[in-house]
Amino acid sequence: MANRPAAALAVSAAERTTLRSWTRAGTTEQREALRARIVLRAGDGASHAAIAQELGCSVPTVLLWRRRFKERGLAGLADAPHPGRPPTYDARFREELIATTLTAPEDATHWSTRRLAKEVGASPTTVRRIWRTERLKPHRTETFKFSRDPELVPKVIDIVGLYLHPPEGAIVLCVDEKTQIQALSRTQPMLPLRPGQVARHTHDYQRNGTVDLYAALEVATGTVTGRMTQRHRAKEFLDFCRVLVHRYPTGELHVVLDNSSTHKTPAVGRWLRRHRRVHFHFTPTSASWMNQVETWFGILSRQAIARGSFEEVRALVAAIEGFIRRWTDGATPFVWVKTADEILAKAVRKHQDDLGAGH
Numbered sequence: 001m002a003n004r005p006a007a008a009l010a011v012s013a014a015e016r017t018t019l020r021s022w023t024r025a026g027t028t029e030q031r032e033a034l035r036a037r038i039v040l041r042a043g044d045g046a047s048h049a050a051i052a053q054e055l056g057c058s059v060p061t062v063l064l065w066r067r068r069f070k071e072r073g074l075a076g077l078a079d080a081p082h083p084g085r086p087p088t089y090d091a092r093f094r095e096e097l098i099a100t101t102l103t104a105p106e107d108a109t110h111w112s113t114r115r116l117a118k119e120v121g122a123s124p125t126t127v128r129r130i131w132r133t134e135r136l137k138p139h140r141t142e143t144f145k146f147s148r149d150p151e152l153v154p155k156v157i158d159i160v161g162l163y164l165h166p167p168e169g170a171i172v173l174c175v176d177e178k179t180q181i182q183a184l185s186r187t188q189p190m191l192p193l194r195p196g197q198v199a200r201h202t203h204d205y206q207r208n209g210t211v212d213l214y215a216a217l218e219v220a221t222g223t224v225t226g227r228m229t230q231r232h233r234a235k236e237f238l239d240f241c242r243v244l245v246h247r248y249p250t251g252e253l254h255v256v257l258d259n260s261s262t263h264k265t266p267a268v269g270r271w272l273r274r275h276r277r278v279h280f281h282f283t284p285t286s287a288s289w290m291n292q293v294e295t296w297f298g299i300l301s302r303q304a305i306a307r308g309s310f311e312e313v314r315a316l317v318a319a320i321e322g323f324i325r326r327w328t329d330g331a332t333p334f335v336w337v338k339t340a341d342e343i344l345a346k347a348v349r350k351h352q353d354d355l356g357a358g359h
Helices: 013-024 030-043 048-055 059-077 091-101 113-120 124-134 152-164 234-247 266-274 292-305 313-329 340-358
Strands: 171-186 205-218 224-229 253-257 278-282
Touching: 013 030, 013 059, 030 048, 030 059, 048 059, 091 113, 091 124, 113 124, 152 253, 152 278, 152 340, 171 234, 171 292, 171 313, 205 234, 205 292, 205 313, 224 234, 224 313, 234 253, 234 266, 292 313
Parallel strands: 171 253, 253 278
Antiparallel strands: 171 205, 205 224
């Protein structure tokens, strides 16, 4: 009886055209295309079983969509709305939870997931989900420092100009000192890196003295000149400047520096007046990141110092000197990508945001 020919379903020419377009369109969902084919074959008078076998579906599915089309036409082939489970927490609850998150509890600096869940009467999972949606991370903090240097604009333009368009024939050096580098020795030998295990070292250590490093990074080549001292006074800074003048005996020297007091003493001023080819360019206050040698200091720390164990200062000095030699042998320059306008636009926007927050 299942194979008995069924009465042909009444399908108009316009409806057939629409149904065929659904079956051919690449954007039509497969379930919608199946319903259109069921109706087309039913309109041809095919039996329910034949349609099911031909289209790879069940007879009840054929009967369902045949009936839906007969009752409502093309509109009957659309999915009925599924209201689903009503939301447990409405928009007002979300707004209140967010407002509570942004206000720290009286006896703590920020909310934890469980504590806030208890406070608002929800589950920790709900709190985490809303925090994730709203990109709220109360457990995290970041540092920032905005330069309020009154000469911010000319200093940024000056230094970026040296990086992107240095004076013809001149040498641009980024100079700074990394002070109080500690020679630390671990109380136990380091456990080396192995497959499935990261390198490990003890948390406790012994201090074996410190050393100060003066370094000059040549912007055009990436080479580094370094000198280690036991102190970091204006005297040591001037001694390093003499090293640089000897290292680069001809041409103008443009030196990028931060605003350390040792860089601006009367003795330094007198030395500059005697060496007219040396020109100092100071970064804006709170913007020493513009000095490219700071990037190199970070690489030095990560690759040669942080994981090291040094029984004495001489071992630390040897490690740093070895790193400088290897770096200079294969040096490549850092690529400065930000223009002065891009830096200043962000700085002005940040300053305006801070002023708004203050009011």
